[in-house]
Amino acid sequence: MMIEFTADELHHVEALKAKYPDSKAAIMPVLWMAQKKWGWLSEDVMQYVGSVMNLPYAHVKGVATFYTMYFKKPMGKHHVQVCTNVSCMLRGGTEIFQAVKERLGCENNSATADGTFSLEEVECMGACGGAPMIAINETFHENVTMEKVNALLDSLR
Numbered sequence: 711m712m713i714e715f716t717a718d719e720l721h722h723v724e725a726l727k728a729k730y731p732d733s734k735a736a737i738m739p740v741l742w743m744a745q746k747k748w749g750w751l752s753e754d755v756m757q758y759v760g761s762v763m764n765l766p767y768a769h770v771k772g773v774a775t776f777y778t779m780y781f782k783k784p785m786g787k788h789h790v791q792v793c794t795n796v797s798c799m800l801r802g803g804t805e806i807f808q809a810v811k812e813r814l815g816c817e818n819n820s821a822t823a824d825g826t827f828s829l830e831e832v833e834c835m836g837a838c839g840g841a842p843m844i845a846i847n848e849t850f851h852e853n854v855t856m857e858k859v860n861a862l863l864d865s866l867r
């Protein structure tokens with residue numbers, strides 16, 4: 711697989727760099743772009759991001775390693791995040807996490823064998839008013855019950 715941003719994406723990278731007083735600060739959104747494009751941050755992807763950002767690989771890897779939102783291994787097509795922080799926990803978030811884990815048959819921070827789903831237990835996602843909540847890729851689902859979660863997972867098979 712060729713690891714390269716398109717011309718449009720490179721324009722976007724330049725625009726991001728120009729947005730910050732120190733262009734290095736654009737590393738976070740650029741890593742995010744890379745993750746969206748390639749699904750996860752392999753060593754080759756991080757090398758490439760380093761080259762477009764003029765940053766050493768060690769720096770890129772340091773940032774990617776520090777933040778859990780950057781995947782260091784392949785995740786599923788549908789990445790399921792279940793919040794188990796206080797507000798969600800008090801309304802059943804932990805049980806939902808356990809049930810999803812059993813249903814998918816995969817561990818926290820890993821993907822199902824067929825690559826359809828992956829699971830991540832997360833800290834507060836700022837949607838406490840709708841606790842308990844889960845997110846599937848970038849879509850939030852609030853006030854969920856296990857029935858609603860099951861229906862959602864069924865619809866994504």
Ligand code: FES
Pocket residue numbers: 793794795796797798799833834835836837838841843
């Ligand atoms: S505690 Fe779950 S979204 Fe805030």
